[in-house]
Amino acid sequence: MKIGNRIFNTENKTYIMGILNVTPDSFSDGGRYNHLDQALFHTEEMIQDGADLIDIGGESTRPGHTVITDQEEIARIVPAIEAVKKRFDIPVSADTYKSPVAEAALQAGADLINDIWGFKHDFRIARLTAEYHAACCLMHNRQEAVYQNFRKELLSDLAECVQIAQKAGVPNDQIILDPGIGFGKTLEMNLEAIHHLEDLHRLGFPVLLGTSRKSVIGRTLDLPTEQRVEGTIATSVIGVMKGCAFVRVHDVKENYRAIRMTEAVLGREIHG
Secondary structure, three states: OEEOOEEOOOOOOOEEEEEEEOOOOOOOOOOOOOOHHHHHHHHHHHHHHOOOEEEEEOOOOOOOOOOOOHHHHHHHHHHHHHHHHHHOOOOEEEEOOOHHHHHHHHHHOOOEEEEOOOOOOOOHHHHHHHHOOOEEEEEOOOOOOOOOOHHHHHHHHHHHHHHHHHHHOOOHHHEEEEOOOOOOOOHHHHHHHHHOHHHHHHHOOOEEEOOOOOHHHHHHHOOOHHHOHHHHHHHHHHHHHOOOOEEEEOOHHHHHHHHHHHHHHHOOOOOO
């Protein structure tokens, strides 16, 4: 698939989406990169460490996060998107579920919309994604972790997201699916979703896995946020083995090395 000016071989490789939070209250790195110079320095660092695209977010979506206005979110991410696009030759993703923010991000040059509600919160984002010929990542989410058949409903929920995108005119080759680890799921459900990532391939789209430093790792290993690198790497390796096309991570260097090694063992073409 094509994101920005880059072609991604989503069937045979696993690419890294580096996380750039330009927000003061992110659960993992809040406040570290909410100044433009710091954001650009970290972006350069992630690219050098092996990031293939950069995901820029302006509002924390951690449990108990503070909801901010659209204008405040725009004021955070648009300068970062513009600066990254101007300085670096790398595709940029905008992490938002609000159409005014998505529109501003796309106007600023974002190549992909990463929506934690899979276009279900604000249908207009789907139309904007199509109008700007952008790619999208549709994440599974629910208000409550209540299911009759978790694995079956995870797929049916994501199929609904795909239908919204298709109806709006987003081409199939511009759609990525995310199982939504840490969103609308219990600890056991999160582990089950990771264990059965291959289920998502039935829908016929590339899969992105986002587990980086999340509570599923913290609760499993009883570790604070800053000590969850190894747990994240373990899930990234599982992601490669389960055929994920992308992993979204904070610690790019460590995950890049683990992914390269896993791809080599599996006999896949590895990153240069």
